Amino acid sequence: MKYSVSHGYYPGTGLRAFRGQEGVFHFTLSREQDKLKNIRRVEFVQLASEEADVVNLGQGFPDFSPPEFAVEAFQHAVSGDFMLNQYTKAFSPTQKGEPDSSSNWQLDPTELASKFTSRTKAFILNTPNNPLGKVFSKEELELVASLCQQHDVVCISDEVYQWMVFDGFQHISIASLPGMWERTLTIGSAGKTFGVTGWKVGWVLGPDSLMKHLRTVHQNSIYHCATQGQAAVAQSFEREQLHFGRPSSYFVQLPQYIQRCRDHMIQSLQSMGFRPVTPQGSYFLITDISDFKNKMPDLPGAADEPYDRRFVKWMIKNKGLVAVPVSIFFSLPHQKFFDHYIRFCFVKDESTLRAMDQKLQKWKAELTP
Numbered sequence: 548m549k550y551s552v553s554h555g556y557y558p559g560t561g562l563r564a565f566r567g568q569e570g571v572f573h574f575t576l577s578r579e580q581d582k583l584k585n586i587r588r589v590e591f592v593q594l595a596s597e598e599a600d601v602v603n604l605g606q607g608f609p610d611f612s613p614p615e616f617a618v619e620a621f622q623h624a625v626s627g628d629f630m631l632n633q634y635t636k637a638f639s640p641t642q643k644g645e646p647d648s649s650s651n652w653q654l655d656p657t658e659l660a661s662k663f664t665s666r667t668k669a670f671i672l673n674t675p676n677n678p679l680g681k682v683f684s685k686e687e688l689e690l691v692a693s694l695c696q697q698h699d700v701v702c703i704s705d706e707v708y709q710w711m712v713f714d715g716f717q718h719i720s721i722a723s724l725p726g727m728w729e730r731t732l733t734i735g736s737a738g739k740t741f742g743v744t745g746w747k748v749g750w751v752l753g754p755d756s757l758m759k760h761l762r763t764v765h766q767n768s769i770y771h772c773a774t775q776g777q778a779a780v781a782q783s784f785e786r787e788q789l790h791f792g793r794p795s796s797y798f799v800q801l802p803q804y805i806q807r808c809r810d811h812m813i814q815s816l817q818s819m820g821f822r823p824v825t826p827q828g829s830y831f832l833i834t835d836i837s838d839f840k841n842k843m844p845d846l847p848g849a850a851d852e853p854y855d856r857r858f859v860k861w862m863i864k865n866k867g868l869v870a871v872p873v874s875i876f877f878s879l880p881h882q883k884f885f886d887h888y889i890r891f892c893f894v895k896d897e898s899t900l901r902a903m904d905q906k907l908q909k910w911k912a913e914l915t916p
Contacts, residue, residue: 602902604812604891605859605869614741614783614797647824647835649681650716656690663694669701670694672721675708678833678873678890680826682716692724701757702727707736707749708829710798711894713806716827722752729754732761737780739830741797742894746776805830805893811900812893819907830894833873837887853886868906 663670672691674683683691695702702721709718722731732753738744751761765771790796809832813823822835840854848857855872862868873888895903 601863601867601869602899602906603869604893604895604899604903605871647822649676649679649824649826649828650684652679652681652824654683654687654690659690660694663698663700665698667698667700669703671703671705673705674721675706675712675718675826675828677708677829678831678871678876679824680829680832682712682718682828685719688719688721688724692721692727695730696726700730702731703734704731705734707734707739709735710740711802711805711830712828713802713809714827718828729756732757737776737783741780741783742801746780747772748776748780808895808900809893812891812903815900815904815907816891819911824888830892831890832893833888833890835887836889840887853882855886855889859889866906866910868903 670691672683672688674688675681676683691702694700704721706718706720709720712718720733722728722733732751735750735752737746737748737750751758753761771777787797791798793799809826812832813825816823816834820838822838824833824835826832836855836858839858844854846854846857846861848860853872853874855874859870859872862870870889870891872886873890874882874886877885893900
């Protein structure tokens with residue numbers, strides 16, 4: 548099935564066809580777009596869209612088709628029950644050594660404990676992690692759980708990549724640990740789970756003592772996303788329940804395919820002199836660009852601009868490859884410690900990975916005397 552961009556992320560400014568009708572909204576849209584210019588990640592997305600003949604390995608969207616059963620469920624939701632075009636009713640659960648590895652990046656127990664004080668109210672956890680691709684071990688999660696319980700802290704656990712785990716690693720939800728269910732909100736995403744980032748459907752699991760407050764905020768801010776998308780996701784999960792744990796399961800096949808994409812990208816990047824950190828989960832890997840920083844330290848850009856941002860801009864314009872600078876994930880005091888890393892998304896179609904290979908080989912040939 549040919550990939551349709553309508554299932555994936557689209558520029559924040561909207562579909563081209565929609566933008567053509569924006570006259571009536573011009574004033575509001577202009578003000579909002581001015582605000583977006585100040586968001587660092589938007590800057591690189593915009594740059595990638597302006598350059599011709601680039602391979603976008605920066606944004607975290609698959610550029611291959613979602614599973615057919617998910618698309619069929621969405622089509623049925625759109626064309627079937629007309630009431631699914633209206634506000635959402637509550638859905639109830641259905642009764643039916645080597646190169647560096649992300650696992651080498653460890654939490655420092657003393658440093659982590661020092662961040663908890665009497666003022667700490669919530670701890671945000673992301674596993675599998677973006678951008679590192681780290682899958683937190685049971686021991687690390689037990690450390691976090693102990694600190695949350697000791698200081699009476701709520702844990703907000705972002706687990707949107709839970710099905711994308713490689714190399715025999717296992718995803719563990721912190722809410723499953725003793726004493727953590729009652730203080731944990733667990734976040735999931737259909738966009739990542741089924742490769743439909745444009746549907747913008749997600750969920751949160753947790754005890755009613757926490758969920759009732761979340762529902763109040765949600766009701767008065769987002770309210771809800773498209774009803775048809777929610778119906779399609781529910782049908783997709785019902786389908787997966789019938790195959791769960793079997794070779795025919797999408798949740799079994801997906802990480803196998805993505806791991807091959809990851810291995811392909813790692814090998815290609817290494818051939819060019821990058822030093823990837825092998826991820827055990829998620830859509831992403833980061834790679835060390837210290838060697839490039841040493842060889843060409845004076846790339847264009849502001850004097851105080853982190854090197855990784857200058858490098859990515861240079862790479863997009865001169866080599867046609869898109870990545871995301873890792874320093875944008877950090878607060879200002881810590882950016883200098885991570886300005887020699889950039890992030891690539893490896894959840895891409897084989898044709899995209901081959902295009903990447905061609906760009907890298909051309910780059911390598913230019914360096915050969």
